[in-house]
Amino acid sequence: MLKVYIRPIALAESPQSEEGAAIRLGGGLAYASRFALIVRDGAKVTARQMLGMADMPTAIAALPDALAAEATTQWENLRRTHAPLACGQRMLRLDQPQIMGILNVTPDSFSDGGQFLDKPDAALDHAHAMLSAGAGLIDVGGESTRPGAAAVWEGDEVKRVVPVIEKLAAAGAAISIDSRRSSVIEAALAAGAHIVNDVSAMRHDPRTAEIVAKVGAPVVLMHAPGTDGDLHADGEYADVVLDVFDSLRERRDAALAAGIARDKILLDPGIGFGKSLAENLALINALPLFHALGQPILFGASRKRMIGALSNEAAAHQRMAGSVMLAIKAMDAGCQMVRVHDVAETVQAFHVWRGLRDAALTDFSQLP
Numbered sequence: 251m252l253k254v255y256i257r258p259i260a261l262a263e264s265p266q267s268e269e270g271a272a273i274r275l276g277g278g279l280a281y282a283s284r285f286a287l288i289v290r291d292g293a294k295v296t297a298r299q300m301l302g303m304a305d306m307p308t309a310i311a312a313l314p315d316a317l318a319a320e321a322t323t324q325w326e327n328l329r330r331t332h333a334p335l336a337c338g339q340r341m342l343r344l345d346q347p348q349i350m351g352i353l354n355v356t357p358d359s360f361s362d363g364g365q366f367l368d369k370p371d372a373a374l375d376h377a378h379a380m381l382s383a384g385a386g387l388i389d390v391g392g393e394s395t396r397p398g399a400a401a402v403w404e405g406d407e408v409k410r411v412v413p414v415i416e417k418l419a420a421a422g423a424a425i426s427i428d429s430r431r432s433s434v435i436e437a438a439l440a441a442g443a444h445i446v447n448d449v450s451a452m453r454h455d456p457r458t459a460e461i462v463a464k465v466g467a468p469v470v471l472m473h474a475p476g477t478d479g480d481l482h483a484d485g486e487y488a489d490v491v492l493d494v495f496d497s498l499r500e501r502r503d504a505a506l507a508a509g510i511a512r513d514k515i516l517l518d519p520g521i522g523f524g525k526s527l528a529e530n531l532a533l534i535n536a537l538p539l540f541h542a543l544g545q546p547i548l549f550g551a552s553r554k555r556m557i558g559a560l561s562n563e564a565a566a567h568q569r570m571a572g573s574v575m576l577a578i579k580a581m582d583a584g585c586q587m588v589r590v591h592d593v594a595e596t597v598q599a600f601h602v603w604r605g606l607r608d609a610a611l612t613d614f615s616q617l618p
Contacts, residue, residue: 277331280584485524
């Protein structure tokens with residue numbers, strides 16, 4: 251079966267730096283000037299053209315009809331502007347990156363397990379510190395998804411997350427629930443959570459799609475190759491970038507078929523889930539491609555194993571600098587949301603990044 255992909259391969263600091271020959275990715279502050287138009291048959295790439303913006307319409311029109319239709323959709327998707335996400339009284343704008351602060355109320359999460367379990371005051375203090383530092387929302391999780399983590403009974407997961415969510419909601423915070431179980435998601439939404447962050451992309455519990463569609467909550471669909479017991483299993487790819495793209499497209503379409511509105515779906519390539527170091531690096535370098543799916547992109551690599559693998563096996567708590575580096579890489583690629591542990595440091599990096607973007611956009615000396 252033939253499939254087509256449009257991958258941005260040259261990013262620009264502003265449209266005028268390319269004399270207007272650049273597109274705005276995902277309605278944000280990232281721009282692309284050159285693109286790879288890729289065709290593959292099954293697992294094999296059969297054609298790859300490198301093209302500038304002006305050449306894309308002609309190249310797309312020359313494709314077979316079915317591929318041309320899909321390529322036209324992807325070309326439009328790359329330039330799609332995304333509406334803000336409503337989170338109670340707050341609106342999360344997606345025309346610039348939002349920082350999502352991680353709050354794990356678990357005993358065994360890889361970086362901060364046990365730090366906030368059964369310590370609601372400490373958990374809330376940490377959440378408020380992240381909000382004060384500039385986090386746009388707090389992602390509350392009650393189950394570790396690290397490799398080899400023990401399964402959690404859903405009743406325990408509810409007891410861990412609901413009290414924290416209720417208090418954060420009362421304080422007016424924007425909140426996401428990091429869970430793959432429909433009963434936990436339902437309880438979290440009832441407690442005041444606004445966004446569902448499902449690491450199984452709603453494959454683990456089919457009832458999740460029904461709940462999300464009924465409530466109208468935004469949902470993050472993350473790629474993970476495994477199922478039920480081990481989300482990290484079965485990570486075998488012909489081409490990790492294109493295979494993850496295809497998988498996320500399938501989950502997006504399944505969500506649409508379940509009645510979830512197009513503007514409520516976010517996608518996450520699942521860095522670290524069933525992927526080798528080389529595969530993670532390939533996905534991060536290819537992040538701009540995922541705008542072709544037409545949804546906002548969430549990126550999460552904070553303190554993950556790959557940083558240690560590239561840094562003399564640094565422990566999780568020693569991976570802040572690498573985490574910020576990857577967050578900036580995601581911002582450069584136009585990702586709309588970046589999930590992190592180190593909020594204050596990432597927000598500071600974002601402010602500098604935003605200053606550089608604003609300066610490039612207002613540098614009219616680059617105009618002809």
